[in-house]
Structure formats: C-alpha cells, structure tokens
Amino acid sequence: MADPFLYNTGERSQYGCLGHEVQIEHIKAYVCRPSFFTDKAVIVAHDIFGWLFPDIRYIVDLIAGHGYITICPDFFKGTDPWKTTDHWADFADWMKTHDPMKVDKEADVVLKYLKEQCGAKKIGIVGFSWGGMAVHHLMLKNPQLTAGVSLYGIIRDSEERYNLLNPTFFIFGEKDHTISYDQITLLEEKLKQYCKVAYKIKVYPGQVHGFAQLKPEDMKPEDKPYIEEARKDMIDWIKTFI
Numbered sequence: 001m002a003d004p005f006l007y008n009t010g011e012r013s014q015y016g017c018l019g020h021e022v023q024i025e026h027i028k029a030y031v032c033r034p035s036f037f038t039d040k041a042v043i044v045a046h047d048i049f050g051w052l053f054p055d056i057r058y059i060v061d062l063i064a065g066h067g068y069i070t071i072c073p074d075f076f077k078g079t080d081p082w083k084t085t086d087h088w089a090d091f092a093d094w095m096k097t098h099d100p101m102k103v104d105k106e107a108d109v110v111l112k113y114l115k116e117q118c119g120a121k122k123i124g125i126v127g128f129s130w131g132g133m134a135v136h137h138l139m140l141k142n143p144q145l146t147a148g149v150s151l152y153g154i155i156r157d158s159e160e161r162y163n164l165l166n167p168t169f170f171i172f173g174e175k176d177h178t179i180s181y182d183q184i185t186l187l188e189e190k191l192k193q194y195c196k197v198a199y200k201i202k203v204y205p206g207q208v209h210g211f212a213q214l215k216p217e218d219m220k221p222e223d224k225p226y227i228e229e230a231r232k233d234m235i236d237w238i239k240t241f242i
Contacts, residue, residue, distance in 0.1 A: 151212050
C-alpha cells in the first residue's frame with residue numbers, strides 16, 4: 001500500500017535558508033524575520049517530515065518575506081520525523097507518538113517566546129498535512145492565535161471539531177487521496193452549522209497532497225498556477241486577520 005502522506009519529494013537541493021535556528025525551552029525552532037520591525041508573527045506547523053525539511057523552511061522564509069516574524073518549531077521535540085524510506089505499515093504506530101492533537105504545550109512555549117522575545121502582539125498559525133491537523137486542533141483550543149490556515153489536514157475523529165475560536169482557512173487539493181470529497185463536504189456543512197467566526201474552504205483543481213509547499217524547482221508547469229494561487233490565498237488570509 002502506498003504511503004498516503006507521501007508526495008513526490010523530488011530531488012532536494014540544499015536549500016539556502018534565510019533564517020536561523022534557536023532553542024526555546026525544550027524545543028528547537030527555525031526563525032526567519034523580515035528586514036524591518038513588525039509586531040506580527042506566524043507559527044508554521046511542519047508536516048510529517050519535520051522542522052528540518054527544506055520545503056517547510058522555504059515556506060517559513062516566504063511568509064517572513066511578506067512582513068511577519070515566522071517560526072517553525074520542532075513539534076516532534078527531537079524525535080525522528082517520518083522518512084521516505086519508512087514503511088507505511090508502521091505509520092499508525094509512528095503517529096501514536098506524534099499526535100497532532102498533543103501540541104498545546106509546544107504552542108504555548110512558542111507563543112510566549114514570540115510575545116516576550118520578539119515583541120509580537122498578533123500571532124497566527126499555518127500548517128501543512130500533519131501540521132494542518134495541528135492547526136485545526138489549536139484553532140479550536142487556543143484563543144491567542146488570531147487566525148489559522150490548515151493546508152490538507154483536518155481532525156476527523158471528534159464531534160467537537162467545528163466551533164473554531166478565530167478565523168480559519170482550509171486548503172485542499174482535489175486529488176488528495178488522504179482527504180475525500182465527502183470529508184470536505186461534511187466539514188463545510190458542520191462549520192456552517194456550528195462555527196461563529198469567519199472561515200473558508202477552498203479546493204484546488206488537480207492538486208495532490210502536499211502540493212502547496214513545493215519549492216520552485218520541484219513544481220510541474222501544469223501545477224504551478226494552482227500552487228501560486230494557494231500560497232497567495234494563504235498570505236491574503238494572514239494579511240486580512242493578522
């Protein structure tokens with residue numbers, strides 16, 4: 001059986017990161033700041049490939065380039081991320097020790113750092129796949145997060161997953177075989193019923209799981225317009241609410 005979380009990771013070049021690594025209490029993090037002072041910040045929740053993955057650092061740098069202190073903490077707390085050489089049969093066991101709904105302590109540590117060390121007053125969160133699930137969870141639990149963007153990651157096994165605390169944008173690929181159209185439809189129906197804050201759901205034609213975080217050299221020409229559209233939509237949501 002193919003790994004449903006695995007997208008084509010391409011031949012990774014050594015991405016020349018623009019930011020730097022820091023130690024915040026019990027976790028490490030990658031931080032990139034814009035060239036000017038700002039009191040606005042964005043936390044990036046990585047996917048199963050972890051905080052060192054070049055694609056996620058590229059996204060951190062991209063968001064920082066739009067004027068936000070941007071940070072990607074190691075939500076796995078030093079444990080091994082999923083690797084492309086790992087076997088899908090072991091994935092359920094791996095997830096037991098990498099639960100995207102058990103990120104509250106790390107989120108609080110990073111929020112404290114951003115407020116006390118970086119002077120941030122408005123903080124949002126963006127997450128991809130595993131990180132998208134973490135975003136969905138945190139937007140239900142943590143009112144300190146002004147807005148969230150969940151890219152192809154949702155909580156599926158709780159009836160109390162629709163009463164979002166602050167504006168949240170859900171991005172999906174049409175051909176994502178980890179999230180069915182029925183699940184997206186159910187999410188939309190339930191948010192309409194229970195959600196009292198702004199939300200948005202958008203599906204991008206022909207796109208697979210992981211499409212929005214590819215670096216330019218890994219993009220297929222036919223997918224590039226949708227990747228760029230998703231990123232612009234993500235940034236626009238951040239700019240609207242943060």
